[in-house]
Structure formats: C-alpha cells, structure tokens
Amino acid sequence: MNENFRISQKIGLMFLPDSPIPNDIKQWATQQLQSKSPALGIKRIRSYHKSEVSEWPKSLQPSLQKRDEMFWAFKENNEKFRRNMPGFQTEADKSRNRQENLMEDLDALKFAHRNVYGEDQLRLRFSSFWANHFRTANIFDNGNHIGHAIEEAILANINSDFSNMLYKVTTHPSMLIYLDNIYSAGPNSQEAIWAKRNGRQAGLNDNLGRELLELHTVSPSVKYTEADIKGAAKILAGWGAEPGRISGDQLISLSERNRKIKEIGGTLNSWDYFKTNYAEPGNKTVLGKTFGPGKPALRQLTDFLADHEHTINHVTFKLAQHFVSDNPSHTDLDHIARIWRDSNGNLDQIHTAVIELAIASKEPKFQWPMNWLFQVVRLSGANGFVGWEEEQHDDYNDNIMRTRKIFEELGQGFWLPGQPNGYSSDKAEWLSGEMFERRIRFATSLYNGGFPTQGVEDIMNRIGVNTVTRELVDSVKGGRRKFVALMCSPEIMGLENA
Amino acid sequence: MPKLTRREFLKASGASLFLAGLPLPGFTKDEPPGTISVIMLEGGMDGLTAVPPFGDPNLFKMRKSLTPENYLKLNSFFGLHPSFKYFSGLLAKNNASVVHATNFPYTKRSHFEGQNLMQGGGLSPFSETTGWLGRALDLAKTPGRSMSLDMPLLLRGAHENDNFFPASIRNSGSLTTDLINMISNAHAKEGSSVFNKVSKKSTQKDSVVPRDPASLAKYAGKAMAMESGPLSSVIKVDQFDTHASQGADEYGRHGERLAIVDDIIAGYKEGLGEAWDRSIILTLTEFGRTVKENGTWGTDHGWGSAALLAGGAITKSRVISKWPGLAERDLFEDRDLVSTIDYRSVCAACIENALGLEHDLIADKVFFTPNLPRVYDFIFS
Structure with missing residues (x-):
C-alpha cells in the first residue's frame, strides 16, 4: 500500500472513496486528533447507490438521565407483563417495550456508523482502544449505558488527560454496574x-x-x-445507582421513582451518584x-x-x-x-x-475483526450496516444482518458479553481457522448484499497494493472472488508488509 | 502445599476405593488409547456451590444464601448441585467423579493470570505461548479441536489443531476451496497455515450445527468418535464470575451456568457413542470463590474449587478430596478454600489415560514440574 493508506490502515480506518488524500500524512494524522465530529450515519440503505450520510438525530441519542428512566420503564413494564396487565400481554407489546426503552442495538449501530462514515478516523480508533481498555459489557442491566460511556466518558475525553478519563470511566454507571x-x-x-x-x-x-x-x-x-x-x-x-426497578413488589410512577432515586443518592445524575x-x-x-x-x-x-x-x-x-x-x-x-x-x-x-x-x-499491524470490517466497508463503499430507521423499526434489509448479529458473527463487539480485560491486540490471539473463515464470509456477504460502489481494480490502484496482492487478485476469476481475495489478502488483513 | 499421600486421599474420599497393587509405570502405545475433552469454566466456578460439603459445619455459617437446599447426597459429607441432573446419573453408573479442594497452584486471584495459567500450564502467568493440552497432543502426535471461534491457548502448540464454530452470515454462500487455497498461498507463515485449515474445513459438509454448548459437545463427540477424528476437544462456558446475586439453586445465576456444564457432558456422551468408553472429560476453572458470602449476595475470587470428571474411562465413581476445612483458621489468607490437590496432577492423569503418555514425561514436558505427584490410580484404578 502507498504510505497514505498504510498509515490510515494501521492507525485509522482507511480513507473513504470520496475523501481527499492529504499531502502530508504525518501532519494530517496529528491534526486528526482534534477533528471532532458529530455521529454520522445513514437513515436508510440505498441499494446500488451510495446511501446518503447525515448526522444522527438527537432524538436517538438520549441523555444519561433519559436512558436510566427508559431502563427503569422497561423493567417496570416487564413487571406488568408478569402480572398480565392489559396492554402488557402480547409479543407485539413486548417487542414495543424493547424498542421504546432499550438502547443497546441503536448504540451499537451508531458506533458502527461512526466508524464506517466518520472522517474522524484516528479519534475513532483511539476511542475504540480506550473502550477496550475500559471494557464494560452487556451483562444484565447495562445495555443502556455502554454506548453512553463510549461516547461521553471516552470519546468526549479523548483530548483530555488520562487521569480525567480514568475518573470519568470509573464513575460511569456502565462501569459501576458491569x-x-x-x-x-x-x-x-x-x-x-x-x-x-x-x-x-x-x-x-x-x-x-x-x-x-x-x-x-x-x-x-x-x-x-x-x-x-x-x-x-x-x-x-x-x-x-441501582438500575431498573427500585420498589420491590410495588409498581410506581416515574416521578415517585425519581423522588426515591434522589433521596438515596442526592441527585438524578447516575454519573455522580454517591x-x-x-x-x-x-x-x-x-x-x-x-x-x-x-x-x-x-x-x-x-x-x-x-x-x-x-x-x-x-x-x-x-x-x-x-x-x-x-x-x-x-x-x-x-x-x-x-x-x-x-x-x-x-x-x-x-x-x-x-x-x-x-x-x-x-x-x-494485524487488524481486529471489527476494524477490518469497517475498513473493508470504507474502501469498497459497500453498505455494511442498516440505517437507523431500519434498525429502529425492525425493518430489516434483506441483504444486511442485524447489527447485533454482525458483531456476534465477527466474534468481537463492545455490546457482546465479555470479560473486563477486553480484546487482545496481539495477533497470536486471533489466529484461528474460524476467525479467518469469517473474513471470507463477510467479504462475500458485503459483495453480494452490500453493493460496493468501488471496483476491485479502482481500490487496488487507489491504495497502491503490493505485488503479492495484485498477483493474488489477478490469479482469481470473477468479480466476487476478486473482491474476497483482495479483502482477505495478507496486506488488507494487516498481516504482512505493504 | 501439603504433600498428598494415598492414605489421606482414601481417608477423605468418602467413597470406597478399589486398591490394586502398585501399577506398572505408564507406557507409550502406538495409538493413543482414548480421548480427552476439557470444559473451561471462565470467571471462577464456585466449588462450594457445585459440590457443597454439607458435612462441614462451617459451610452454612460462612454462607447464608448460596447453598442449594435440594442437593443430592453423594456420601455423608459431599452433596451435588441440583443442576447436575445428567452428571448425577453418570456418578450412579460409575462413569464420573468429583475432585474437591483442588486447583492450579496460583493464589493471586486475577482472572486473567489464572486463566492463562489454567490453559498455559506454565510455572508463572504469561510464561507460555502454548497450552498444556496442546503440548500433550503434540507429544502424542495427535490433533485437537476447539469448539469456539478463537483458538484457546489451551490447545495451542498441538502438532495439528483446529477449531469449529458454525457461522451464520447472510449472503456468504458456500466456500470454494480453490479460492481459499489461493488466498492461503498468498499468505506467509501463520496466515497461510490458518487459511489452510479453513480450506480443509470447507470440504466438510456437516457444518450446519446449532451453536448451543450441548450441540457443540455432541458434534465434538461425534468427530472424536470417528476413525481419523481429533482425540481432544475443548468447550468454554463463561460468566461464572458471580460477585453479586449468585443464587443457590438451579434457577440462580451460578446454577444456570452449572446446568450448561451438565448439558455439555450429556452432549458429549451422546456424540461419542461407543467411543464414550475410552473417553475422559474434565472441567477447568481459574479459581474457586471466597468461602464467605460477600456483601452483595455473591462471592469474590478465591483459590480451591471443585472439578468434575466424566467418561467411560472412569470405572468407579468417587469424590476425591483431602478436605482442608472451612473454619476461618483453615482458609488460605483467611478467605479461600485451600487447594490440597494440585490440579495439574489431575490433568496429567487424564492425559496419561487418554493419550498413553508416561506420567514422568507429562510432568516434565507438559507441566515443567518433574516431581509433579501422580494421582492416576485415585481416578482410574
């Protein structure tokens, strides 16, 4: 790969098809640390065309207090299901309760969108590094918090001091609950x-x-x-603060819940709750x-x-x-x-x-499964993840799997259950037949269902692949096979030198 | 650690033990005689919940809410958690045993050092890049398989190892061997050898397997029962780290995990078929949990735990233990169940049984501990 892409692979997420390539990559890289960006994403998938990128709606990025209240409501509603109360009986009611009150799937999608569409690729890579260092996982009552911790305790403090980030993460409900x-x-x-x-x-x-x-x-x-x-x-x-229900056998109103929460910890802010x-x-x-x-x-x-x-x-x-x-x-x-x-x-x-x-x-540097997937999607201009409207309404595209499922199949993701030591950065931990098979499958899936806007030849020319990669791709026949060969080449996986 | 004698073993085992004369030293056969499977319990399994020593008066003093009321009495001292429904049947059929108050000689209570040691089998955490099972399989020149997406340290170092975990990715079609081979050829070193495994696997037609642990165990058992199949397999169960609201019975957080272990053992039995008779399955966990219940209805990281052994290679069920006691003065650093049996000895015995390697060779080349006690007869005689 040429120097620009070698570096954007190693410490970034690869340049998007229409983003300009900097003249001075080193200067660009350090400036990237300051390039704050709102969460970018897509509302819906457009097949055969580039999906339109815009900012994530504020309504889908609730505050921490709102998230706490939503989770409380989810659990309170579950209690109503248990009691078989009217409006809390059918599968549709249950699904609505999840959609209205649980944030984990949307948060995971927002994280994926940021990584796939964001111009702030270095900040995102460092943010993932710290999210992994301070891993919190989706065990029991934590689904509404992980995304908030990654955005507000980590990404928002990426230009701060380590001591500050450490304190913000340690006191974040995502860590305290996990x-x-x-x-x-x-x-x-x-x-x-x-x-x-x-x-x-x-x-x-x-x-x-x-x-x-x-x-x-x-x-x-x-x-x-x-x-x-x-x-x-x-x-x-x-x-x-305790997430979920706090009233034993009783059903209570939101204002009663908030009064109690305030009484116990002096505040409704679960990020400053002592x-x-x-x-x-x-x-x-x-x-x-x-x-x-x-x-x-x-x-x-x-x-x-x-x-x-x-x-x-x-x-x-x-x-x-x-x-x-x-x-x-x-x-x-x-x-x-x-x-x-x-x-x-x-x-x-x-x-x-x-x-x-x-x-x-x-x-x-061998690339983690999730970063490799983001990079392949960015290089090819394929659709890798559904739009937020589709995720929100369970209105799934035939070609693209649920976001949660994508991370599960990759074997890596911050919303999956996991241990607090996070994922290893050592290549040796990722050398497994099944892990490598997933790369072939995901590359195939993206080609078949993601409608890449960039051809294999164009990608190779743009990033300046080495002779091993070129010979590999040239020796393979057919568009899909060439695409898979390129994305699973040692060069794109980060296994050998450009 | 107290030295283990046969007499002490007997005294504490609480089950009758068949005593033969001193066995002949193990010897290497042309073909490994059996199969060995490991269930890794990640997070720290609570041996005192899994196999409650109800005969110890301190158990109920130290723990208020963690012991199931409906445990099965194994003998006058040890009970079995109600989640182990299938396993209890194997015990009754003399095809299973329990080792209690055991673990690797690691007392620092870190998950990650502990997990590294229970898999690496080294003398200190992170000292090995291969696993004890991998090294044993390498000595026996026989392959092993992990039923997981990753390749656990435990199996690394084997002369030939692979893993299996069914994929479910939309639009990813069937894999074509020639494409994988071309990709493999373009890779050097590790990359190439891993893609080679993918290529081999792509020729197998039986990759549609449900992903629940019991189905994976059944699949692994079937593979091991085949003529040229792997002789070893590994399955992992996570989330044993119950610091809060651990529960006591089969519906509690710990009990649910134990039920998964029970399902896995049942899955193995079904998959192995006739090969069951030459099989041994053993559990591993990085540490046991604190004897005393903590302030949040759970337990913190400890040391000694219990281990389950199952398989047709066992012909007499027993509880093997040199019970250290649960009184505060008996605990390690005033909090943990002491491990009185070095679990590496148990692993070595299982290797000896399944792979036909001599104990001294295993002690030296697999566990780097030439004087590791041999406990084979307590399990397999």
Missing part, C-alpha cells in the same frame, strides 16, 4: 449496620476495586496485596497512600493511580502493542512513557507519540 459496584457497601457503613440489625446482608464487593488496579491502572506488576484491593473497594463503596449510607467511614490505604473518608477520595485515588509509574508502563505497552507493533521495542516504550510523564498524562501528547512511532515502524 463490575458490581452499585450494591457494594463499606463493612462499617450505615447500610451494613442497619442490615446486620435487621438480619439482611450488606457489605463489600471487591470486583471493581480489583480490576481498577489490575486492568485499568497499575497491573499486577506493582505487586499489590489483597489489602490494597480492599482499600480501593472501600473507597469505591457507595458509588453507583450513597453516603453505603460509604465506608474513616481512612483507607492503597499502595501505601492514605485516603480520607467521603466522596472526594475516589478522585484522589484515580489521580494517584493515573500517575503511577506502573500505570504508565502498563498502559504504554498496551498502546504500543495496539498501534505500533506486536512486540514493541524498549526504545518505543520508553519514548511514550517519557512523553506521558513529561506531559502529566496529556492524551493528545501521548497519542501523538504513539502515532509518530506507528508511522516510523514499518511493521504491519
């Missing part, structure tokens, strides 16, 4: 005392405390102890540092962890392995870590350092 923090109560909290008195149960849950240290910041290399994890869990105790009754009184210690009681301790903890030398080394390695090389060199790692320290964790400067190293290294 890692079970919402019920955790300090062992000496008011709630635990009451519970004991009444024969109920309340106490600490160390899930988020552990992953905050192990995965998000310092990593096991710092040799933390169980006491450190407990310390972090005690600081976290009290954070998070239940004093659940908080552990007194000082806590994590990795030798003492933190005082109350809500501010969490910000102090995340700031302390964000600056920690082990965090810098751990996250630097992950960044370098994702964007630069499967086995990043010590020189590269030292460089990023130095920029991190010198800039106090400024993400623009850290990302710029990563971009420069990714450009300097000629090593190809």
Whole structure:
C-alpha cells in the first residue's frame, strides 16, 4: 500500500472513496486528533447507490438521565407483563417495550456508523482502544449505558488527560454496574449496620476495586496485596445507582421513582451518584497512600493511580502493542512513557507519540475483526450496516444482518458479553481457522448484499497494493472472488508488509 | 502445599476405593488409547456451590444464601448441585467423579493470570505461548479441536489443531476451496497455515450445527468418535464470575451456568457413542470463590474449587478430596478454600489415560514440574 493508506490502515480506518488524500500524512494524522465530529450515519440503505450520510438525530441519542428512566420503564413494564396487565400481554407489546426503552442495538449501530462514515478516523480508533481498555459489557442491566460511556466518558475525553478519563470511566454507571459496584457497601457503613440489625446482608464487593488496579491502572506488576484491593473497594463503596426497578413488589410512577432515586443518592445524575449510607467511614490505604473518608477520595485515588509509574508502563505497552507493533521495542516504550510523564498524562501528547512511532515502524499491524470490517466497508463503499430507521423499526434489509448479529458473527463487539480485560491486540490471539473463515464470509456477504460502489481494480490502484496482492487478485476469476481475495489478502488483513 | 499421600486421599474420599497393587509405570502405545475433552469454566466456578460439603459445619455459617437446599447426597459429607441432573446419573453408573479442594497452584486471584495459567500450564502467568493440552497432543502426535471461534491457548502448540464454530452470515454462500487455497498461498507463515485449515474445513459438509454448548459437545463427540477424528476437544462456558446475586439453586445465576456444564457432558456422551468408553472429560476453572458470602449476595475470587470428571474411562465413581476445612483458621489468607490437590496432577492423569503418555514425561514436558505427584490410580484404578 502507498504510505497514505498504510498509515490510515494501521492507525485509522482507511480513507473513504470520496475523501481527499492529504499531502502530508504525518501532519494530517496529528491534526486528526482534534477533528471532532458529530455521529454520522445513514437513515436508510440505498441499494446500488451510495446511501446518503447525515448526522444522527438527537432524538436517538438520549441523555444519561433519559436512558436510566427508559431502563427503569422497561423493567417496570416487564413487571406488568408478569402480572398480565392489559396492554402488557402480547409479543407485539413486548417487542414495543424493547424498542421504546432499550438502547443497546441503536448504540451499537451508531458506533458502527461512526466508524464506517466518520472522517474522524484516528479519534475513532483511539476511542475504540480506550473502550477496550475500559471494557464494560452487556451483562444484565447495562445495555443502556455502554454506548453512553463510549461516547461521553471516552470519546468526549479523548483530548483530555488520562487521569480525567480514568475518573470519568470509573464513575460511569456502565462501569459501576458491569463490575458490581452499585450494591457494594463499606463493612462499617450505615447500610451494613442497619442490615446486620435487621438480619439482611450488606457489605463489600471487591470486583471493581480489583480490576481498577489490575486492568485499568497499575497491573499486577506493582505487586499489590489483597489489602490494597480492599482499600480501593472501600473507597469505591457507595458509588453507583441501582438500575431498573427500585420498589420491590410495588409498581410506581416515574416521578415517585425519581423522588426515591434522589433521596438515596442526592441527585438524578447516575454519573455522580454517591450513597453516603453505603460509604465506608474513616481512612483507607492503597499502595501505601492514605485516603480520607467521603466522596472526594475516589478522585484522589484515580489521580494517584493515573500517575503511577506502573500505570504508565502498563498502559504504554498496551498502546504500543495496539498501534505500533506486536512486540514493541524498549526504545518505543520508553519514548511514550517519557512523553506521558513529561506531559502529566496529556492524551493528545501521548497519542501523538504513539502515532509518530506507528508511522516510523514499518511493521504491519494485524487488524481486529471489527476494524477490518469497517475498513473493508470504507474502501469498497459497500453498505455494511442498516440505517437507523431500519434498525429502529425492525425493518430489516434483506441483504444486511442485524447489527447485533454482525458483531456476534465477527466474534468481537463492545455490546457482546465479555470479560473486563477486553480484546487482545496481539495477533497470536486471533489466529484461528474460524476467525479467518469469517473474513471470507463477510467479504462475500458485503459483495453480494452490500453493493460496493468501488471496483476491485479502482481500490487496488487507489491504495497502491503490493505485488503479492495484485498477483493474488489477478490469479482469481470473477468479480466476487476478486473482491474476497483482495479483502482477505495478507496486506488488507494487516498481516504482512505493504 | 501439603504433600498428598494415598492414605489421606482414601481417608477423605468418602467413597470406597478399589486398591490394586502398585501399577506398572505408564507406557507409550502406538495409538493413543482414548480421548480427552476439557470444559473451561471462565470467571471462577464456585466449588462450594457445585459440590457443597454439607458435612462441614462451617459451610452454612460462612454462607447464608448460596447453598442449594435440594442437593443430592453423594456420601455423608459431599452433596451435588441440583443442576447436575445428567452428571448425577453418570456418578450412579460409575462413569464420573468429583475432585474437591483442588486447583492450579496460583493464589493471586486475577482472572486473567489464572486463566492463562489454567490453559498455559506454565510455572508463572504469561510464561507460555502454548497450552498444556496442546503440548500433550503434540507429544502424542495427535490433533485437537476447539469448539469456539478463537483458538484457546489451551490447545495451542498441538502438532495439528483446529477449531469449529458454525457461522451464520447472510449472503456468504458456500466456500470454494480453490479460492481459499489461493488466498492461503498468498499468505506467509501463520496466515497461510490458518487459511489452510479453513480450506480443509470447507470440504466438510456437516457444518450446519446449532451453536448451543450441548450441540457443540455432541458434534465434538461425534468427530472424536470417528476413525481419523481429533482425540481432544475443548468447550468454554463463561460468566461464572458471580460477585453479586449468585443464587443457590438451579434457577440462580451460578446454577444456570452449572446446568450448561451438565448439558455439555450429556452432549458429549451422546456424540461419542461407543467411543464414550475410552473417553475422559474434565472441567477447568481459574479459581474457586471466597468461602464467605460477600456483601452483595455473591462471592469474590478465591483459590480451591471443585472439578468434575466424566467418561467411560472412569470405572468407579468417587469424590476425591483431602478436605482442608472451612473454619476461618483453615482458609488460605483467611478467605479461600485451600487447594490440597494440585490440579495439574489431575490433568496429567487424564492425559496419561487418554493419550498413553508416561506420567514422568507429562510432568516434565507438559507441566515443567518433574516431581509433579501422580494421582492416576485415585481416578482410574
């Protein structure tokens, strides 16, 4: 591939058919970090023609409070189904309840649209990196939050500091729910005392405390102890609002629900929700540092962890392995870590350092299934995902699968169940016959049903494929087979050098 | 870790044990004698819920809401979770056993280090790029298959491994072998060898299989029963990480996962057919869960757990355990069930049984632990 496309493959999502190719790719890449864009997408698919791209409607991007209320309504309605109440009996009623109140499918589509139609390709790639680093998954009650976390805690803070992003993610309901923090109560909290008195149960849950240290910041290399994890869990105790129903056997109105929520946490904002009754009184210690009681301790903890030398080394390695090389060199790692320290964790400067190293290294990077799919769709101008109107009304195009199904079949997606360590950036984790077979199938499917606007020859000329790719495509007969061969070539998969 | 003796095994097993004279050392046969299948339980399976030691008075003191009331009594000490309906039948037929208070010698409670160790079988987390089963299959020069989209570390390193997970992608038609071969030829190294596997698979006609774990197990069993089929397979079940609202019975969060394991074992039995008689299936989990229930009706990461073994290779059902006790003073770091049986020994015994490799060779080349205790007779005699 020519240098422009080599770089846009490695750290971006490939240039769209009608977007201009920059003169200075390095300058373009660093400027990309600032290229904010609203969510772009398509309303409906147009077969045989380019679908019309426009901004996602505001009505399909509800606020966090609205999302919380929708999820509450969904669960409240489920209770009405359980009671067989009028209007809550048929499959159609059930499907309407899901459509009106659950956001996960639309959010997943918006994420896909951004990646397929967005001009802000570098920001999106970094955003996916961080969404994976801070993986939250769709377990139980989290469907309405994951998309909001990716947009508002990650993408909206992509030009901020690591410490800020860390705090915003740690306190986001998507994380607090996913890692079970919402019920955790300090062992000496008011709630635990009451519970004991009444024969109920309340106490600490160390899930988020552990992953905050192990995965998000310092990593096991710092040799933390169980006491450190407990310390972090005690600081976290009290954070998070319960999603869904909060009224036991009773059905209540939205205003009653909101009154109760406000009574427990002092606010309707589930992103700043701290239940004093659940908080552990007194000082806590994590990795030798003492933190005082109350809500501010969490910000102090995340700031302390964000600056920690082990965090810098751990996250630097992950960044370098994702964007630069499967086995990043010590020189590269030292460089990023130095920029991190010198800039106090400024993400623009850290990302710029990563971009420069990714450009300097000629090593190809194997592309994740989802990024490969986005890139193939962008290069070919095919329709890869339905429009929001089609997704919203279950009005599916015959040719294109449901968004949820696409990610399931790819074996990768932020709305699938998964573990908090996220997807590996190491090629070795993706070498499997079934994974590779999916690439052949998706390429075939896009050609058959996605109506690519760009011909194989045009794509090859535009990106400047290498001789291996050209010989492969030339040796194959038929439009579909040539398309599949190109998209599954080592070059487009990121397996070998351009 | 306390050293394990045969006497202690016997004492705690709570089941009669047939004792033969000292066995002859294992020997390599021309053909591996059996099949070995692994069910990986991801997230940390709670051995105290799966196989509740109701005879330990501390169980109900430490856990209020996590023990099913309708457990099946296996003996005077251990019970079996009601989700294991099929498995309990195998126990009755002397085709299954339980190992309790066991795990890999890893006590740091990280999912990801633990999962790496239970699959890699190395001496420290992330030290190996191949898996213990892969290395064993490589020594036996026999292929293995994973029923998953990815190729788990567990099977990597095998002389020939592949995976299977039925695709369902609209408009993706049938795969043509010559196109895949051309793509494979254009790739170098890893890429080429992986596409080769796709090419081989594309010639198989039986790829329409439902994707539920039981159907996958049945499919794997059928494949293993065939003349030149793989001798090993792997299936993964996730979401055992029940920090909150774990539940107790078969309708609880943990109980539902256990029922999936039960279905998988039933699926294997059906698929294996006559090959069942020379088969062994074993579970793996990265850690057990805390003995004491946490503040959110769940459990946190622990150490020792229970393991299920099933297959016709077992001819006498037992609960194999050197019970460490649940009193606070008996727990590891005041919170976890101690693992008194190194689970690597159990894995080694299953390899020895299925692949006909000598224990010493397995200990050295598969687990890098030449003095790994041999527990074969406790399981297979």
